[in-house]
Amino acid sequence: MPLSPKNDDSCGWIKSLPKRKANPSIKGVTRTKWVVIGAGYSGLSAAITLAENYPEEQIILVDANSAGEGASSRNSGYLVDSTLNDGHLSDTGLNAYKSKYELNQLAVQCVRDLIKKYEIQCDWNECGKFYATATLKIKDKLHKFHHLLDQLQIENTLFEKDALANRLGTDFYKLAVKTQGGAIIQPAALARGLVNALPENIHLYENSAVLSILKGSPHKVLFEDGEIVADKMIIAINGYMPSLGIKKDRVFPLLLTASLTRPLSLEEQKQINNVEEWAVLSANAMGATIRYTQDKRIMIRNTVEVSSRLQLTPSQLATRQQSHLKGLQKRFNFLPDDIFESAWSGVTCISANNANVFEQIHKNYWVIGCYNGGGIGLSILFGQQIAFQAMQQPQALAKKITARPQAVWLPPQPFLSLGIMAKLAKDRLGAKLDN
Numbered sequence: 507m508p509l510s511p512k513n514d515d516s517c518g519w520i521k522s523l524p525k526r527k528a529n530p531s532i533k534g535v536t537r538t539k540w541v542v543i544g545a546g547y548s549g550l551s552a553a554i555t556l557a558e559n560y561p562e563e564q565i566i567l568v569d570a571n572s573a574g575e576g577a578s579s580r581n582s583g584y585l586v587d588s589t590l591n592d593g594h595l596s597d598t599g600l601n602a603y604k605s606k607y608e609l610n611q612l613a614v615q616c617v618r619d620l621i622k623k624y625e626i627q628c629d630w631n632e633c634g635k636f637y638a639t640a641t642l643k644i645k646d647k648l649h650k651f652h653h654l655l656d657q658l659q660i661e662n663t664l665f666e667k668d669a670l671a672n673r674l675g676t677d678f679y680k681l682a683v684k685t686q687g688g689a690i691i692q693p694a695a696l697a698r699g700l701v702n703a704l705p706e707n708i709h710l711y712e713n714s715a716v717l718s719i720l721k722g723s724p725h726k727v728l729f730e731d732g733e734i735v736a737d738k739m740i741i742a743i744n745g746y747m748p749s750l751g752i753k754k755d756r757v758f759p760l761l762l763t764a765s766l767t768r769p770l771s772l773e774e775q776k777q778i779n780n781v782e783e784w785a786v787l788s789a790n791a792m793g794a795t796i797r798y799t800q801d802k803r804i805m806i807r808n809t810v811e812v813s814s815r816l817q818l819t820p821s822q823l824a825t826r827q828q829s830h831l832k833g834l835q836k837r838f839n840f841l842p843d844d845i846f847e848s849a850w851s852g853v854t855c856i857s858a859n860n861a862n863v864f865e866q867i868h869k870n871y872w873v874i875g876c877y878n879g880g881g882i883g884l885s886i887l888f889g890q891q892i893a894f895q896a897m898q899q900p901q902a903l904a905k906k907i908t909a910r911p912q913a914v915w916l917p918p919q920p921f922l923s924l925g926i927m928a929k930l931a932k933d934r935l936g937a938k939l940d941n
């Protein structure tokens with residue numbers, strides 16, 4: 507039985523939205539020309555693109571969970587253009603960095619256009635983000651990053667301790683590079699906005715986990731109580747690809763956990779100098795991601811792990827939350843122990859060389875996913891572009907995407923999990939002060 511996501515109501519971003527009734531699950535045999543599997547940002551974007559271009563045709567969209575409520579609602583909400591920690595700091599990597607940055611910029615623009623078109627309210631804020639560290643051990647890395655961004659004429663500013671304390675309301679950090687592009691968002695509000703924007707010719711089935719796929723002409727998609735027979739199929743299940751045997755020697759899922767506080771009281775806001783919304787990513791690969799939101803809450807994520815079940819028990823989640831609390835109180839020691847309102851986990855997808863998946867793997871069978879650290883923008887852009895490929899209207903951009911390096915081969919299990927666990931443990935040690 508493949509692993510598939512289970513509904514849970516732990517995610518603070520989702521809980522802050524109005525409740526939504528899920529559509530029925532799939533029953534019996536359904537014949538269709540188009541099916542999209544996975545209704546995260548990738549699948550929603552692909553299905554909307556198909557439906558808008560073929561208003562007379564029915565597009566079937568299926569999710570194992572409630573639509574949009576996987577990683578697409580559970581992420582930290584950084585819609586990034588510039589990135590750190592992906593091995594680009596050598597001169598030889600300059601061009602690769604530039605092309606990645608340009609693709610991310612297109613992705614940011616794609617999301618900006620969508621939220622305007624569908625009038626999606628998702629707390630969009632172009633306030634920039636800080637790549638920060640609490641230890642000067644990695645100051646050279648940040649200076650190099652600053653220099654690289656300057657070389658590429660990407661707007662950025664170096665912040666030292668006092669300026670950071672003024673802006674963030676904590677003197678925890680010693681150095682940061684602030685980059686201006688991209689945006690921060692309420693991720694679940696973006697996902698919900700896309701679900702609400704689905705055109706009428708999309709038939710959405712929820713709580714319908716695909717158990718297996720028999721590729722052919724047509725393809726057969728098998729569920730517990732039903733079957734979809736489809737001529738053309740787009741798979742957009744990201745971290746769950748290996749569980750359906752897709753790209754399993756190229757991509758790997760990781761489980762991330764985050765917590766969100768209640769809104770800070772007026773007194774607590776005063777203690778952080780009534781600062782405005784901000785967003786910090788760690789300059790250390792495994793350091794904490796932390797945001798102060800528009801509604802005065804703090805979100806922190808500082809755990810990443812290999813998980814064979816891709817979910818945590820309540821007691822495991824409580825342990826992860828203790829680690830979030832420790833990270834929070836290192837920065838804001840006056841905040842009480844019971845300040846968190848929610849904690850949740852989410853599944854992300856990585857490859858060994860930071861490559862993505864954007865591919866036709868069989869006749870009339872396309873797959874997208876594996877966005878490594880950042881996928882809000884790329885998933886939506888890839889969803890659109892793969893739909894155009896499937897409609898046989900390839901765009902110039904798709905050529906550029908497919909020309910990028912493919913995900914390299916990964917060793918088989920159990921060596922793969924053990925290797926990744928060892929790498930995470932090493933990075934975690936290196937990032938101890940930034941957690």
Ligand SMILES: Cc1cc2nc3c(=O)[nH]c(=O)nc-3n(C[C@H](O)[C@H](O)[C@H](O)COP(=O)(O)OP(=O)(O)OC[C@H]3O[C@@H](n4cnc5c(N)ncnc54)[C@H](O)[C@@H]3O)c2cc1C
Nearest residue numbers: 544546547548570576578581582583584716852880881882
């Ligand atoms: C905690 C966390 C923090 C993150 N922070 C950021 C960030 O700040 N910025 C950023 O850019 N990215 C971030 N990401 C990554 C980002 O969320 C993902 O790259 C993005 O959501 C991918 O979208 P997707 O639609 O491809 O995948 P998903 O949102 O995972 O959607 C896949 C869908 O497929 C469904 N599915 C899976 N298996 C089956 C099956 N067998 N049958 C049917 N349906 C199935 C799932 O239920 C899910 O809805 C983060 C991820 C996590 C988990």
